[in-house]
Amino acid sequence: MSLEYAILGFLHYHPYSGYDLKKAFDASIRHFWPADQSQIYRTLGRLTEQGLAEMEVVEQTERPDRKVYHITRAGLEVLSHWLRSTMPPQETRSAALIQVFFAGQLSDEEILAKFEEATQSMRAVLEVYQQVPQEIEEYVTAVGSPREEFFWMLTLELGIHSVQTQIDWMESVMQRIRNKEHPSK
Amino acid sequence: MSLEYAILGFLHYHPYSGYDLKKAFDASIRHFWPADQSQIYRTLGRLTEQGLAEMEVVEQTERPDRKVYHITRAGLEVLSHWLRSTMPPQETRSAALIQVFFAGQLSDEEILAKFEEATQSMRAVLEVYQQVPQEIEEYVTAVGSPREEFFWMLTLELGIHSVQTQIDWMESVMQRIRNKEHPSK
DNA sequence: TTTCTATATATGACTAGTATTATATAATAC
DNA sequence: GTATTATATAATACTAGTCATATATAGAAA
CATH class of the missing domain: 1.10.10.10 (Winged helix-like DNA-binding domain superfamily/Winged helix DNA-binding domain)
Incomplete structure (x- = not known):
């Protein structure tokens, strides 16, 4: 556990x-x-x-x-x-992707609105992430180890990259739908 | 649920x-x-x-x-x-990142070995993902809707991008450690 | 004066997901 | 002849995590 x-x-x-x-x-x-x-x-x-x-x-x-x-x-x-010990495999569950998987039955307009909304909440997550260094600082000074801090920040780095990857993907999807590069039925 | x-x-x-x-x-x-x-x-x-x-x-x-x-x-x-309805927020749990967070107490050699191993298993995941289109094909022909297939493949696309993001991050971390760009204590 | 926030711990009820095992049949591989 | 794989369903026991609520105190804000 x-x-x-x-x-x-x-x-x-x-x-x-x-x-x-x-x-x-x-x-x-x-x-x-x-x-x-x-x-x-x-x-x-x-x-x-x-x-x-x-x-x-x-x-x-x-x-x-x-x-x-x-x-x-x-x-x-x-x-x-x-x-x-070996790093545990990453958890893969994404309820959002279940919605995407079955999104074909929605209209293009509905899908675009959905992705637009999701992109915005991802951007909000990015902003929360950008505040982590401030919140963590109390512990940085208490622990007093730059080496520890380096690894703490690495986890944040991956978090930011991951969210950015999702935003990029959503924008690419929206662009393809706007350009009608996808099947209509 | x-x-x-x-x-x-x-x-x-x-x-x-x-x-x-x-x-x-x-x-x-x-x-x-x-x-x-x-x-x-x-x-x-x-x-x-x-x-x-x-x-x-x-x-x-x-x-x-x-x-x-x-x-x-x-x-x-x-x-x-x-x-x-609104897309559910993404699940964030990563036990692997708990290990990274506390990795400062390991030696650089141990950390490099750990990341090397994890990178390889991520590459294996990528290969599994590349076989999804074949496995899914039975359902593509049964459902017979290119539009549905488009959205199915989008979920795979994000999966591949996400794994690639992790691999890139791990390689960047390994490089920094090899180049001694991180604090030793 | 009441309400909110912060400090501090703990239990009960619940949900989702995992692991194991069971039953039953038939074909195939070793 | 034995083991494995495939078809098909289901119960039991368990673990991790969530939600709501309880208790108790004190300062600050409204």
């Missing part, structure tokens, strides 16, 4: 609470692995059961107590082993 | 059994929506319950009887409505 490894990866940098982890995830890996709050807490529980992480209660007077987790030696080994 | 619409889309072309659908999915939309056999049968059951499809038993002497499903008027409406 990938979320386990992502959590171990962060705990390798620094001990965090579930709340901290949710914020770290949202600022850094959300663009390729969104994580639900409730799932983070449940996974932390499982990691603790498995002896890969350990929990320490940090009492606070003005806020609810924090449960801060740190990685164990066993956890470090599991993380290291996974990082050295 | 996307699989429901994908099944309705195929039933719109022609009545199919669960077994037929599994083959059709594997030949055509597998590259962006793989479908499990057991899930296809369960979804067919649900579509029938909802009145979106109807089942007919076709007796066979030498093989187990076939349960052939056809789309109902209600099913056509649901499909048409969904096809005209």
Whole structure:
């Protein structure tokens, strides 16, 4: 389960609470692995059961107590082993492409409007991606490793290229439809 | 649920059994929506319950009887409505990028080997994609609509571009690491 | 004064998708 | 003669992830 490894990866940098982890995830890996709050807490529980992480209660007077987790030696080994294992194959699911696959029964005008709308939301995604470096900066200074930062930014780079590829493809499709270079039936 | 619409889309072309659908999915939309056999049968059951499809038993002497499903008027409406609705946002999950995100703790040699291996498996995916037109041809002749075929091929086109984008990115990363253009710590 | 936001953790109910196994028949390959 | 492949359907068990909601406190904004 990938979320386990992502959590171990962060705990390798620094001990965090579930709340901290949710914020770290949202600022850094959300663009390729969104994580639900409730799932983070449940996974932390499982990691603790498995002896890969350990929990320490940090009492606070003005806020609810924090449960801060740190990685164990066993956890470090599991993380290291996974990082050295073969890269998992990419997930391919795209509900949008199901719509495209069956789009032949729509009119050209409907298809163009659909692609136009989708192109615009892809551009909005690009803009969100461009803000990741700012959001991640807090962790850049905390971790203080330019090497780590280099790999963090590589994931963003692929995200941007991928979205751009989709935009280019959609524009090419729209152009072909506008130029009537496709079969009408 | 996307699989429901994908099944309705195929039933719109022609009545199919669960077994037929599994083959059709594997030949055509597998590259962006793989479908499990057991899930296809369960979804067919649900579509029938909802009145979106109807089942007919076709007796066979030498093989187990076939349960052939056809789309109902209600099913056509649901499909048409969904096809005209906004394109669902793309799924972003990539376990591979979690590995890249935390790759800083590996040696350059380990990272290069990892990327080399991943590039090769991406190239293998490209080759599989190049065989989709042959696998899909049976359905091209059966459906007999060049317009439908055009949109089918568009989904493949994006698949190929996306994989190529990943390969290009991985090669660029490898080059930067080989040229020591990245921080060593 | 109420509402919103932030801090902090947790459970219950649900959905989609995967993996395994079962049943049954017939042809083909080794 | 045995194993595999193809045709055909289906149940069971499981995992990962989502959604909604609950509890508790405090500061800031409206």
